[in-house]
Amino acid sequence: MPTLKMIVNNEPITLEVDALRPLVDVLREDLGLLGTKVGCREGECGACTILLDGKAVNSCLIPAMRAHGCSIVTIEGVGDVDNPHPVQVSITEEGGVQCGYCTPGFVMSAVGLLNKSPNPTEAEVREAISGNLCRCTGYNRIVKGILKSVEK
Amino acid sequence: MKKKGIGFASAWQGSNLHFGHPDVSTVLIELREDQKFYVGVAAADLGQGIPETTALIVSRVLGNLPLDKIVMIDPDTGATPDGGATGASRQTSVTGNAAFNAANNMLDLLKSVSSELLNTSPSEVEFKSAAFFNQDGENVTLSDVIDEAKNIGTSLSVIGSFKAPSTEDLDEKGQGYGVNQFGYATYVAEVEVDTETGEVDVLKISTFVDAGRIIRKIGAEMQVEGGVTMALGHTLTEEFKQENGWPLTDSFTTYLIPSIYDVPPEISAHFVEEEVPFGQLGAKGLAELVLVPVAPAVINAIYDAVGVYVTSLPATPERVLQAIKDQTPDL
Amino acid sequence: MEVKSERTEYLFPKLIDEACKLKEKFGAGGRFLAGGTDLLLLLDQLNEKPKALIDINRIPELKTFTISDSLVTIGAAVTYNEILENNELCQQLPFLEKAIRSIGGVQVRNMATLVGNIANASPAGDSLPALYVLKAKVCTTDGTNQREIAIEDFILGVRKINLKPNELISHIKFKLPKPAFHGEFEKIGLRKAMAISLVSLALLISLDELKIDEIYIALGSVAPTVVNVGGLDAIIGKPLNQKTIAEIVAIAANNAKPIDDVRGSAEYRRMAITGMVKRSLNKFIDKN
Numbered sequence: 001m002p003t004l005k006m007i008v009n010n011e012p013i014t015l016e017v018d019a020l021r022p023l024v025d026v027l028r029e030d031l032g033l034l035g036t037k038v039g040c041r042e043g044e045c046g047a048c049t050i051l052l053d054g055k056a057v058n059s060c061l062i063p064a065m066r067a068h069g070c071s072i073v074t075i076e077g078v079g080d081v082d083n084p085h086p087v088q089v090s091i092t093e094e095g096g097v098q099c100g101y102c103t104p105g106f107v108m109s110a111v112g113l114l115n116k117s118p119n120p121t122e123a124e125v126r127e128a129i130s131g132n133l134c135r136c137t138g139y140n141r142i143v144k145g146i147l148k149s150v151e152k
Numbered sequence: 153m154k155k156k157g158i159g160f161a162s163a164w165q166g167s168n169l170h171f172g173h174p175d176v177s178t179v180l181i182e183l184r185e186d187q188k189f190y191v192g193v194a195a196a197d198l199g200q201g202i203p204e205t206t207a208l209i210v211s212r213v214l215g216n217l218p219l220d221k222i223v224m225i226d227p228d229t230g231a232t233p234d235g236g237a238t239g240a241s242r243q244t245s246v247t248g249n250a251a252f253n254a255a256n257n258m259l260d261l262l263k264s265v266s267s268e269l270l271n272t273s274p275s276e277v278e279f280k281s282a283a284f285f286n287q288d289g290e291n292v293t294l295s296d297v298i299d300e301a302k303n304i305g306t307s308l309s310v311i312g313s314f315k316a317p318s319t320e321d322l323d324e325k326g327q328g329y330g331v332n333q334f335g336y337a338t339y340v341a342e343v344e345v346d347t348e349t350g351e352v353d354v355l356k357i358s359t360f361v362d363a364g365r366i367i368r369k370i371g372a373e374m375q376v377e378g379g380v381t382m383a384l385g386h387t388l389t390e391e392f393k394q395e396n397g398w399p400l401t402d403s404f405t406t407y408l409i410p411s412i413y414d415v416p417p418e419i420s421a422h423f424v425e426e427e428v429p430f431g432q433l434g435a436k437g438l439a440e441l442v443l444v445p446v447a448p449a450v451i452n453a454i455y456d457a458v459g460v461y462v463t464s465l466p467a468t469p470e471r472v473l474q475a476i477k478d479q480t481p482d483l
Numbered sequence: 484m485e486v487k488s489e490r491t492e493y494l495f496p497k498l499i500d501e502a503c504k505l506k507e508k509f510g511a512g513g514r515f516l517a518g519g520t521d522l523l524l525l526l527d528q529l530n531e532k533p534k535a536l537i538d539i540n541r542i543p544e545l546k547t548f549t550i551s552d553s554l555v556t557i558g559a560a561v562t563y564n565e566i567l568e569n570n571e572l573c574q575q576l577p578f579l580e581k582a583i584r585s586i587g588g589v590q591v592r593n594m595a596t597l598v599g600n601i602a603n604a605s606p607a608g609d610s611l612p613a614l615y616v617l618k619a620k621v622c623t624t625d626g627t628n629q630r631e632i633a634i635e636d637f638i639l640g641v642r643k644i645n646l647k648p649n650e651l652i653s654h655i656k657f658k659l660p661k662p663a664f665h666g667e668f669e670k671i672g673l674r675k676a677m678a679i680s681l682v683s684l685a686l687l688i689s690l691d692e693l694k695i696d697e698i699y700i701a702l703g704s705v706a707p708t709v710v711n712v713g714g715l716d717a718i719i720g721k722p723l724n725q726k727t728i729a730e731i732v733a734i735a736a737n738n739a740k741p742i743d744d745v746r747g748s749a750e751y752r753r754m755a756i757t758g759m760v761k762r763s764l765n766k767f768i769d770k771n
């Protein structure tokens with residue numbers, strides 16, 4: 001099996017992988033990073049969103065070896081309960097989380113946007129999360145939360 | 153050409169277990185050494201926020217106790233008392249009242265233990281800012297009370313239960329007290345319809361909901377917005393198709409739940425707080441009710457815009473355009 | 484029973500030539516991977532495990548993206564979002580920008596490429612109608628020989644393209660239309676983001692003293708390939724008014740051969756074309 005070397009949440013990782021295995025499975029099963037979720041495995045829901053070299057992508061559509069030599073950030077690298085990222089704080093405060101299954105994906109899309117555009121307009125925020133589906137919230141509170149995190 | 157329309161619809165929906173099924177919940181509260189109140193009830197949280205609502209009720213009964221003094225134990229029927237199913241829009245109404253009763257039982261217990269220390273009768277004790285006061289303004293702390301309970305060998309653990317009024321099965325004529333509470337809602341939908349492609353844009357949904365007394369406003373608003381969004385899916389995009397018993401729409405690519413662009417940027421929630429006449433909370437069920445008026449309000453708005461009724465859901469561009477063409481064949 | 488125990492090799496060529504040689508070596512068992520947003524789903528659907536995935540994203544030459552002397556060149560490894568970040572192109576061709584923005588979500592657009600949309604050759608490829616009216620050329624190479632093919636001659640049918648087994652699409656190119664031109668893109672899907680087109684349309688039109696000087700229309704999802712609407716010569720020189728629009732609608736409808744599928748009926752598609760052609764031309768009238 002080929003050897004995959006990548007940086008995950010600032011840590012160098014070396015693994016033997018099946019080249020075609022979706023990166024999301026490597027992250028969840030081999031590295032135990034269970035914050036990245038699987039909703040559809042077809043790029044449709046955004047639950048598996050991670051940053052690949054700083055850009056938001058669907059990790060279900062990435063064959064593992066494609067990440068060779070790349071830097072990856074998952075939700076675990078963004079923040080946790082003790083040390084949350086401002087986006088996580090504000091989305092929660094604004095009521096943008098219900099069951100929470102979609103939330104890591106939305107946070108990653110938001111962080112991907114803020115990397116590129118630190119002071120986004122509402123339209124930009126809406127576009128940035130238009131590849132993420134949520135069954136519970138109705139989206140508007142997630143938008144408010146992301147915008148509020150920038151005001152802080 | 154794009155045409156705008158406005159539609160109204162009203163609905164009522166019963167909540168709590170119906171037709172003679174006893175509807176009960178039990179909540180446990182324990183004051184532990186760390187001076188925090190541990191609240192346990194096996195009431196599943198699907199994201200609707202029952203732990204937050206339960207904690208808020210306990211806090212209010214206990215003199216607006218800060219929420220960081222309340223710890224919700226993870227629901228588990230093996231370790232916490234049963235709150236019953238999360239269904240029938242019942243948890244705030246039934247578990248909420250059980251939490252109210254449990255918190256009052258806790259308050260009575262704490263007053264009784266502290267009254268010994270304060271040399272007064274339990275009914276003269278006031279609990280505020282996490283301390284107990286007698287009429288002369290002397291006070292003891294939670295930690296004093298925890299120590300005293302150990303001295304006298306009393307457990308600072310209580311339960312509270314609530315049973316919603318009994319219902320009955322309907323008779324053969326469909327009559328009887330089958331449901332103990334109904335919520336009511338009226339919605340206004342504003343849409344824009346493209347008369348030549350059948351595309352529908354929902355511009356705004358305003359909701360007016362009677363779900364009794366609202367306990368946790370943000371939670372109620374979140375339920376309304378989420379419910380409206382899900383129902384917009386049923387109304388406009390979600391269609392389960394099958395062929396010879398095989399589902400054709402078996403993925404997120406084919407079974408289309410609303411995306412952010414399918415939801416109006418404004419879904420407003422207004423509450424009409426008509427309290428239910430049983431229990432102490434006055435709260436009624438909300439979760440399912442909030443979906444019901446969406447489809448008829450949107451369909452009425454489409455009618456207002458283009459003068460045709462779409463009679464099967466979802467109202468896809470194809471169905472809307474077909475209805476328009478059927479009405480005006482030479483368009 | 485065939486047992487597929489072989490593992491897929493994952494290769495990162497650095498040069499076009501190298502990529503073509505690898506393709507030649509693996510033949511049909513080798514697949515180019517750009518964004519992978521179509522390929523991975525396709526392999527899943529076909530239950531196919533290729534011998535090799537040839538990742539073309541690390542070939543610097545394929546990252547070429549230039550606009551010079553009004554010639555736009557977009558390499559095969561340029562993603563949609565990289566195109567959208569180019570202000571000059573978006574200002575010049577807002578209808579192409581709109582078409583690209585309608586594809587997938589941000590995550591898909593951070594990976595997927597414009598050339599991948601062409602190579603995938605789906606009639607619902609949303610960048611294609613715009614590229615048809617822009618008369619884009621598809622440029623292929625086998626490492627030694629280059630070919631340049633008009634997009635409508637390159638796409639032959641559903642998932643059928645005019646590409647030899649050892650060839651790679653290196654880039655596409657097209658001329659920016661003269662400033663007199665106005666473009667529109669329209670798409671109808673079953674929801675408003677993340678939706679496959681039920682019907683799509685791109686339009687490029689210019690007027691001379693309020694009369695139609697040039698007009699190009701391409702329709703998506705109404706035939707096995709995107710359709711360049713033919714027969715529009717008949718309306719050149721006519722004033723752009725509702726009567727002419729009705730004629731254009733009739734011509735466009737004549738060019739479409741839609742079919743029924745899970746997403747919608749042929750009948751609806753035919754009706755929707757009418758609506759879209761009218762809508763896009765009326766938008767142009769409103770702007771004038």
Ligand SMILES: Cc1cc2nc3c(=O)[nH]c(=O)nc-3n(C[C@H](O)[C@H](O)[C@H](O)COP(=O)(O)OP(=O)(O)OC[C@H]3O[C@@H](n4cnc5c(N)ncnc54)[C@H](O)[C@@H]3O)c2cc1C
Nearest residue numbers: 043517518519520521522586587596599600602608609652
């Ligand atoms: C969730 C989701 C939503 C989508 N929404 C849309 C949409 O709204 N509209 C739309 O049009 N499409 C959509 N797509 C499809 C897809 O994103 C596009 O077709 C995209 O442009 C494909 O580009 P790619 O770089 O990902 O191609 P890949 O998947 O990498 O390649 C596609 C095919 O082309 C071949 N290939 C790639 N590059 C070359 C080359 N240089 N030379 C020769 N062959 C090559 C590959 O071997 C493969 O067979 C969506 C996909 C997903 C997953």
Ligand code: FES
Nearest residue numbers: 039040041046060
């Ligand atoms: S699991 Fe990757 S997009 Fe749904």
Ligand code: FES
Nearest residue numbers: 099102134135136
């Ligand atoms: S919060 Fe449940 S899917 Fe988004």
